[in-house]
Amino acid sequence: MRVFVAGATGAIGRQLVPRLVAAGHEVHGMTRFESKKAMLDELGAVPVVADALDPDQVAEAVGTARPDVIVHQLTAIGALDMRHFDRDFAPTNRLRTEGTDHLLSAGQAVGVRRFVAQGVAGYGAYARTGGPVKSEEDPLDPTPAREMRETLAAIRHLEEAVLNARWTEGIVLRYGAFYGPGTSMAPDGEYAELIRKRRFPLVGDGGGVWPFIHVADAAEATVAAVEHGSRGVYNVVDDDPAPVAEWLPALARTLGAKQPMRVPRFIGRLFAGEAGVMMMTELRGASNAKAKRELAWRPAHPSWRQGFTAA
Numbered sequence: 001m002r003v004f005v006a007g008a009t010g011a012i013g014r015q016l017v018p019r020l021v022a023a024g025h026e027v028h029g030m031t032r033f034e035s036k037k038a039m040l041d042e043l044g045a046v047p048v049v050a051d052a053l054d055p056d057q058v059a060e061a062v063g064t065a066r067p068d069v070i071v072h073q074l075t076a077i078g079a080l081d082m083r084h085f086d087r088d089f090a091p092t093n094r095l096r097t098e099g100t101d102h103l104l105s106a107g108q109a110v111g112v113r114r115f116v117a118q119g120v121a122g123y124g125a126y127a128r129t130g131g132p133v134k135s136e137e138d139p140l141d142p143t144p145a146r147e148m149r150e151t152l153a154a155i156r157h158l159e160e161a162v163l164n165a166r167w168t169e170g171i172v173l174r175y176g177a178f179y180g181p182g183t184s185m186a187p188d189g190e191y192a193e194l195i196r197k198r199r200f201p202l203v204g205d206g207g208g209v210w211p212f213i214h215v216a217d218a219a220e221a222t223v224a225a226v227e228h229g230s231r232g233v234y235n236v237v238d239d240d241p242a243p244v245a246e247w248l249p250a251l252a253r254t255l256g257a258k259q260p261m262r263v264p265r266f267i268g269r270l271f272a273g274e275a276g277v278m279m280m281t282e283l284r285g286a287s288n289a290k291a292k293r294e295l296a297w298r299p300a301h302p303s304w305r306q307g308f309t310a311a
């Protein structure tokens, strides 16, 4: 198939493009920068220069490539201060609202068969009530932390726009927190740095449950969704959702860092805001049963326990 990847140069895109190429697909990879064309070329993609926020550029890029499938992996997360979650996610939120709409319009104009988009299983997507591990049927959070309202509204916009596009097979992959090469959890990444400096404390009981996924496994699941996914949502997470009180000390050990400091919730709120405290104490994990069953996919790193060390 001909596959158009928006976000081809990012942490997930760099894992995804070579796998699609190896599976025999013709990949067109989008970037804003002429300077990144060589990288895309090396990954095996036809480079396409366009800004996702410019509808005319997106229409032209997609119109020229005439893909069978569009994959939307656009984010612009960068440095994140949990106290100002929505402020720091504002560029990503635009990509998830306007960017999604432009890609869908361009895709409809050429009649793409599938549209696969990046969703979120971590950072507060699922309602913080009931059991610790959620399936795709469970409700999204109706009352997000105050500093995350715009971000979760943008995620909802993306999901609704993709799932309601009846002219195509609209698929949302709710990825767990990425770790592995090129991610913020990698040994040279931003989170690892904070953990080494003991600036990533364990807040309250550390009972927030995080879903993780190695970025290479996320890419494998995405190839499966591109090839035979059906309209709907899939959690793309590992087999082992775990509370912060388990994974954070383990990650610190793996990084050779001192154990994280423990702080009560009210101190946590000062440093990480309501959003940070929620993620440390209330977050829910996700189940990958549907993705395993319907995409015939298995993560090569079934648990972060071994995955962190391997990465």
Ligand SMILES: NC(=O)c1ccc[n+]([C@@H]2O[C@H](COP(=O)([O-])OP(=O)(O)OC[C@H]3O[C@@H](n4cnc5c(N)ncnc54)[C@H](OP(=O)(O)O)[C@@H]3O)[C@@H](O)[C@H]2O)c1
Binding pocket: 006, 007, 008, 009, 010, 011, 012, 013, 030, 031, 032, 033, 036, 050, 051, 052, 053, 073, 074, 075, 076, 077, 078, 095, 122, 175, 176, 177, 178, 179, 182, 183, 184, 185
């Ligand atoms: N599930 C998760 O845990 C998750 C999800 C996403 C990100 N993250 C983490 O956050 C870190 C930083 O993420 P990031 O958002 O900076 O992602 P990134 O890995 O740098 O990828 C962002 C992608 O979006 C593209 N892009 C952004 N704005 C664009 C625009 N206006 N037009 C066209 N393309 C555009 C970029 O392309 P060009 O720059 O080439 O134009 C790039 O390919 C990652 O390393 C990862 O660890 C985690």
